[in-house]
Amino acid sequence: MLHFVTGNAGKVREAQSLLDADVSQFDFDYTEIQSPELEAIAARGAREAYREVGEPVFVDDSGLFVDALDGFPGPYSAYVEGTVGIERVWRLVEPEDDHGAAFRAVVAYCDGTDEVRTFEGRVTGEIVAPRGDGGFGYDPIFEHDGRTFAEMDPEAKNAVSHRGRALETFAEWYDTR
Ligand code: ITT
Numbered sequence: 050m051l052h053f054v055t056g057n058a059g060k061v062r063e064a065q066s067l068l069d070a071d072v073s074q075f076d077f078d079y080t081e082i083q084s085p086e087l088e089a090i091a092a093r094g095a096r097e098a099y100r101e102v103g104e105p106v107f108v109d110d111s112g113l114f115v116d117a118l119d120g121f122p123g124p125y126s127a128y129v130e131g132t133v134g135i136e137r138v139w140r141l142v143e144p145e146d147d148h149g150a151a152f153r154a155v156v157a158y159c160d161g162t163d164e165v166r167t168f169e170g171r172v173t174g175e176i177v178a179p180r181g182d183g184g185f186g187y188d189p190i191f192e193h194d195g196r197t198f199a200e201m202d203p204e205a206k207n208a209v210s211h212r213g214r215a216l217e218t219f220a221e222w223y224d225t226r
């Protein structure tokens with residue numbers, strides 16, 4: 050049994066659809082340090098979550114990096130989603146010539162026996178007016194290959210997404226460790 054320590058049910062659905070191992074959500078609010086680096090945030094979080102749960106855990110720290118906004122909201126994506134909201138992020142990007150953006154995710158695993166392991170995934174796309182009602186978070190305004198992530202089912206999104214790639218790399222390591 051692997052505990053995915055997160056308050057985000059959308060992340061859990063994607064991990065369950067991709068990983069062979071049994072994944073259960075453990076909703077514990079670990080400290081998210083103020084850092085420009087997703088990897089540092091995730092690694093610290095995984096250590097703290099392991100101390101809380103006492104069994105193998107992983108966490109996911111992720112964010113949307115908009116090119117025309119110099120990578121904003123990046124590590125502050127959750128805060129910006131909850132305050133400004135995705136519709137206004139779209140409005141910020143709309144007048145820009147460059148709508149390019151990337152989602153990044155870092156999955157960090159800790160089982161107490163070894164150093165924390167981290168696995169990263171990245172996907173590029175375009176910021177568009179909101180479309181679709183699947184997924185979560187910024188999915189309606191992130192278009193990849195003609196569809197927003199909110200227009201894809203979890204399998205299609207996992208096949209190309211930042212989290213799908215990070216989880217894929219994690220699973221390869223986990224299965225052969
Ligand atoms: P936990 O920290 O409890 O896991 P969270 O949603 O706060 O949940 P983060 O701190 O990693 O997660 O913040 C990630 C932000 O980026 C948050 O606003 C998400 O909605 C957004 N995000 C990450 N991956 C996404 C995805 O696949 N699709 C849409 N938005 C995503």
Ligand code: NA
Pocket residue numbers: 081127
């Ligand atoms: Na969070």
